[in-house]
Amino acid sequence: MQEKSKVILIPCDSYDGEQVYQGMKKGLELLGGLDSMIAPEEKILLKPNLLKKAEVEKAVITHPAVVAAMGRLLREEGFSNIILADSCGTGSTRKVIRGTGMDEALEKLGIPAVDFSEGIQVEYPEGVQAKDFIIPKELLESDCVISLCKMKTHALERITGAVKNSYGFIYGLHKAKGHTRYPSADSFARMLVDLNRYVHPRLYIMDGIVAMEGNGPGSGDPIHMGVMLMSHDPVALDSVFCSLIHLKPQMVPTNYHGEKMELGVWQKEKIELLTPEGEISLEEAVKTYGNSSFHVDRRPVRRGIWERMAKALNLFQKKPYIDQQKCIGCGVCVNSCPVPGKAVNFKNGKGTPPVYDYKKCIRCFCCQEMCPKKAIKVK
Ligand code: SF4
Ligand code: SF4
Incomplete structure (x- = not known):
């Protein structure tokens, strides 16, 4: 019989440093311990979700306490060659973490935060x-990646979790270009699955202590979920996240394609769910830690011909809209738009709300992700 994918669920009701550390330590033991995953001399890259500069309480980035706990555990186990980096949506690693507490924690641990310096085509x-990627030199130079993802919603893929976190391995502006190359939710998800198969992070840890619901991944609302999830299988991990928010895992393209492309498994029969108290059924976990009113896109899935028809006829398509009252006319959305000639642009000059050209718009929602004022909603 095929071995099940292990997912560890650690209840954790606050970002108290010691509580997060103890929980993570227990979780790693249940996964066999760090020394079973990483050789002492290996160069480790920690990859949190650092979408953009935002207050930690807004749940946009992986919480510094989660990063600090991982760093401390690695240091205690004697690992010395560690860096932290992300290809952020806007800004660089060091700029995004400045003032969040993550910078101070890393400094104390002697773990450098690094700005990716060069993109290399592989x-x-x-x-x-996806048959090729442009990835950072620093990633190619590392031996082992640990993904420290955040539990959030996402306009294109419904959720961003373990599989989606790896998009930060695409170098700089090539991330935006990726959206024009893989414009649909399905093609983008398949590319993400390929990317995970290529990079092959050794371990995924999800910060779901305070998650983001609603207009994620940058403009949603923080919501307490009180868990950390850990696994070697990013699809199984994301599948458990989906179950906790009462979303069918197969409705998320990265899960659906992730299992088909053998990155991992989403079906509950193939997942072994463990807590520090022992094995737990998914139903029990959902009852204890789940939230049925979590605000996430629950519309039915359309695939293949139905999706193409809806697109061609412009029916049932999600669209980004600007809230004129909230918009400050900063132009971040315009700069984020990867479409040549821009699908969102100023019509009445900078400083005024930009206007969409929905005929050009590929619905990548980069503009919504990056708006600093939560002024863009996807409806
Ligand atoms: S990024 Fe947001 S605030 Fe800035 S111009 Fe666009 S909609 Fe307005
Ligand atoms: S307008 Fe927004 S959603 Fe449309 S293509 Fe540009 S960034 Fe993507």
């Missing part, structure tokens, strides 16, 4: 959707 002939 070929991936095995890729189902």
Whole structure:
């Protein structure tokens, strides 16, 4: 019988440093311990979700306490060659973490936060959707990646969790270009699955202590979920996240394609769910830690011909809208738009709300992700 994918659920009701550390320590033991995953001399890259500069309480980025706990555990186990980096949506690693507390924690631990310095094209002939990537030099130079993802909603993929966190391995502006290359939720998800298969993070840890619901991944609302999830299988981890928010895991393209492309498994029969108190059924976990009113896109899935027809006829398509009252006319959305000639642009000059050209818009929602004023909603 095929071995099940292990997902560890650690109840954790606050970001108290000691509580997070103890919980993570227990979780790692249940996964076999760090020394079973990483050799002492290996160069480790920690990859949190650092979408953009935002107050920690807004749940936009992986919480500094989660990063600090991982760093401390690695240091205590004697690992010395560690860096932290992300290809942020806007800003660089060091700028995004400045003043969040993550910078101070890393300094104390002697773990440098690094700005990716150069993009290198790598070929991936095995890729189902993506046969090449432009990835940072620093990633190529590391031996082991630990993904420290955040539990959040996402306009294009419904959720951003373990699989989606790896998009930060695409170098700089090539992230925006990726949206024009893989414009649909399905093609983008398949590319993400390929990217995870290529980078192959050794361990995924999800900060779901305070998650983001609603207009994620940058403009949603923080919501207490009180858990950390840990796994070697990013699809299984995301699947448990989905179950906790009462969303069918197969409705998330990265889960659906992730299992088909053998990155991991989403079906509950193939997942072993463990807590520090022992094995727990998914139903029990959902009852104890789940939230049925979590605000996430629950519209039915359309795939293949139905999706193409809806697109061609412009029916049932989600669209970004600007709230004129909240918009300050900063132009971040315009700069984020990857479409040549821009699908959102100033019509009445900078300082006024930009206007959408929905005929050009590929619905990547980069503009909504990056708006600093939560002025863009997807409806
Ligand atoms: S990013 Fe947001 S605030 Fe800035 S111009 Fe666009 S909609 Fe307005
Ligand atoms: S307008 Fe927004 S959603 Fe449309 S293509 Fe540009 S960034 Fe993507």
